[in-house]
Amino acid sequence: MTRNVIIFVEHKAGHTRKVTFELATEARALADQIGGRALAVALGNGASTVAQALGKYPLDEIHISEDPDVDRFLLDPTVDYLEAVARSAGPSIVLVGNTMMGRDVAGRIAARLQAGLTSDVTGIRVEGARVECIAPKLGGNTITTCAFKEAPYGVVTIRPNAFAAASLETGAQVVQIAKPAGKSYALTIEAEVEEASDEMGLEEAPVVIAGGRGLGGPEPFDTLLKPLAQALGGTVGASRAAADAGWVPYSLQIGQTGKVVSPQLYLCAGISGAIQHKVGMQTAGTIVAINKDGSVPIGEFADLLVVGDAFKILPELTQLVQESKAAHA
Amino acid sequence: MKIVVTVKLVPDTNAVKRIDPATKRLVRTGVETVINPFDEYAIEAALALKEKLGGDTTVTIFTMAAESGKEVVRKALAMGADDAVMLSDAGLEGSDVWASAYAMAQALKKIGFDLIICGALAEDGNTGGLPNALSEYLGVPALTNARHIEISDAKVKAQRETDSGYQVVTGALPMLMTVTMAVGEPRYASLKGIMGAKRKTTAVMALSELGLEKAVGTGGAKTEVVEIAARPARGKARVEEAADGPAGAKIIFDFLKERKLL
Ligand SMILES: Cc1cc2nc3c(=O)[nH]c(=O)nc-3n(C[C@H](O)[C@H](O)[C@H](O)COP(=O)(O)OP(=O)(O)OC[C@H]3O[C@@H](n4cnc5c(N)ncnc54)[C@H](O)[C@@H]3O)c2cc1C
Ligand SMILES: Nc1ncnc2c1ncn2[C@@H]1O[C@H](COP(=O)(O)O)[C@@H](O)[C@H]1O
Numbered sequence: 184m185t186r187n188v189i190i191f192v193e194h195k196a197g198h199t200r201k202v203t204f205e206l207a208t209e210a211r212a213l214a215d216q217i218g219g220r221a222l223a224v225a226l227g228n229g230a231s232t233v234a235q236a237l238g239k240y241p242l243d244e245i246h247i248s249e250d251p252d253v254d255r256f257l258l259d260p261t262v263d264y265l266e267a268v269a270r271s272a273g274p275s276i277v278l279v280g281n282t283m284m285g286r287d288v289a290g291r292i293a294a295r296l297q298a299g300l301t302s303d304v305t306g307i308r309v310e311g312a313r314v315e316c317i318a319p320k321l322g323g324n325t326i327t328t329c330a331f332k333e334a335p336y337g338v339v340t341i342r343p344n345a346f347a348a349a350s351l352e353t354g355a356q357v358v359q360i361a362k363p364a365g366k367s368y369a370l371t372i373e374a375e376v377e378e379a380s381d382e383m384g385l386e387e388a389p390v391v392i393a394g395g396r397g398l399g400g401p402e403p404f405d406t407l408l409k410p411l412a413q414a415l416g417g418t419v420g421a422s423r424a425a426a427d428a429g430w431v432p433y434s435l436q437i438g439q440t441g442k443v444v445s446p447q448l449y450l451c452a453g454i455s456g457a458i459q460h461k462v463g464m465q466t467a468g469t470i471v472a473i474n475k476d477g478s479v480p481i482g483e484f485a486d487l488l489v490v491g492d493a494f495k496i497l498p499e500l501t502q503l504v505q506e507s508k509a510a511h512a
Numbered sequence: 513m514k515i516v517v518t519v520k521l522v523p524d525t526n527a528v529k530r531i532d533p534a535t536k537r538l539v540r541t542g543v544e545t546v547i548n549p550f551d552e553y554a555i556e557a558a559l560a561l562k563e564k565l566g567g568d569t570t571v572t573i574f575t576m577a578a579e580s581g582k583e584v585v586r587k588a589l590a591m592g593a594d595d596a597v598m599l600s601d602a603g604l605e606g607s608d609v610w611a612s613a614y615a616m617a618q619a620l621k622k623i624g625f626d627l628i629i630c631g632a633l634a635e636d637g638n639t640g641g642l643p644n645a646l647s648e649y650l651g652v653p654a655l656t657n658a659r660h661i662e663i664s665d666a667k668v669k670a671q672r673e674t675d676s677g678y679q680v681v682t683g684a685l686p687m688l689m690t691v692t693m694a695v696g697e698p699r700y701a702s703l704k705g706i707m708g709a710k711r712k713t714t715a716v717m718a719l720s721e722l723g724l725e726k727a728v729g730t731g732g733a734k735t736e737v738v739e740i741a742a743r744p745a746r747g748k749a750r751v752e753e754a755a756d757g758p759a760g761a762k763i764i765f766d767f768l769k770e771r772k773l774l
Contacts, residue, residue, distance in 0.1 A: 287644050288644075289644070290609070298610070299608060300609045300645070300735070330736055330737075331735055370653045375677070377676050377677040426693075448771075466743075470746070473760065485749035486749055491760040492754075492757070496754060503765045
């Protein structure tokens, strides 16, 4: 069955999230394999800016609407627009980033389209007419391959950092989506409050610098971890002990009851590596730990464990990285 | 007000998990089963609302799981929920997100609710798709990742956590919610709670009671597992003692260069 590939674009007022470019790149590859077109759907304030940024990726069409209702009401208008594009495109695979927002969109649109959903996918394979999705499950301990049965639609959430983003200008056509008629919206967004200044979501950061109880308080997250994260182009994360202590918001917690991250580099300081933490980061590309104690559990699965004082090592490391970046700039 | 909390029974994180090569499903027997940790927060949120709202507010636990999970459900009752309903039927085995959400929606319609509270994510699959699918099938809105929940006169106001902060969201009952850890640490069951749980009812529902129009279980699923493999475990770390700060920094810096991360 020929199917198109539709990506749901995640952005904030026109600032496109990184995972979207990964989706766009994979959409092209997948569309070529299954013989369909690669489409994007960008909604709300800033959608036309997003269309420009996406113009550098190999898509066939970018469907947009700047309808203010998308930002005024929670999810309903978003799902209605996405459905409208999917219905007009016909049989499709819908790709969504596995982020807080993406999970909501994926669950809703899958039910709306009576489609199967595969989640947290790190690889896609086409076997004959079937699309197979590969995903780490059970805390990253198993790799599951799941196929969509014959059905017009399938929805996939893609783990950030699992697919490369490669730009390739093809001059995608921008299409305005007509407002779906006769819809009502149940939840109103009354206000939007920013707490973390970082632009990048923890789940999609290519580099995560995490801190735990060993850092002793909130300050080192700002004074030691953040400068290193900035120097390496990443963001800050934390163990549950640090979040429970109120040093950082829960949105930064990594692990079983926090976020699952898969960055190219995970560098942590003052984290022991409890199993509940491990399941949230063990699929990272490279894991580096700084700990006073050489016999901590993280030594069982990190790539490098440096035994020493994080307070002494981190500032020196930040300086080395900054100098090296400056020298290569 | 009737609050229903959906609870998934998952294998304990610490347990060694095994996949049955024939069915390609998780072997759930012989592995300690626990309440999905996120769902404990959902229970906590429901009990806190019950305390705050008082009156005729009740909390019902709902799970779709084998009847052998009854003991685990009792833990939720011991925390303070009023009763429980289990949707247990061999015909549900092999259900994917679509089939689970469809069957659960029909069961929840039958149970009745003003507010459904779900966990944000189940740790076995890291899917987080079910609550939104459920809201779609039930035709009620989903206020996801909620905290600081206020309800009065069937009007709801809550903070919805986002990656960078939160949104203030308002709506009306009936609705479905998922909650974050910020709703508060799940309470422990008191001795009185544990004793009391024995007298609370756990009803068991079968598929035949739901009058489903679509197939569920393996046959109804829209996806199928074709392969499951153990992920190779990461090896032990190279361990290096840092004599001082600069030495430690140099070790890491060189390692990042070696790995082409710089
Ligand atoms: C149901 C459940 C869910 C959970 N979910 C999560 C989760 O999602 N995420 C999570 O992280 N945890 C989770 N936990 C908690 C987990 O079990 C651990 O308690 C937690 O991860 C410990 O955090 P930590 O490593 O920061 O603290 P600790 O284990 O106390 O480790 C602190 C480390 O810092 C080191 N240290 C101290 N000073 C220094 C210094 N100056 N320099 C370098 N190193 C130093 C110490 O040697 C020690 O190893 C969960 C637990 C339960 C029961
Ligand atoms: N079998 C089930 N029974 C009851 N609730 C469930 C079940 N599966 C999922 N849920 C609910 O949906 C949430 C998200 O699950 P999932 O989509 O599997 O990650 C869980 O935290 C539960 O609240």
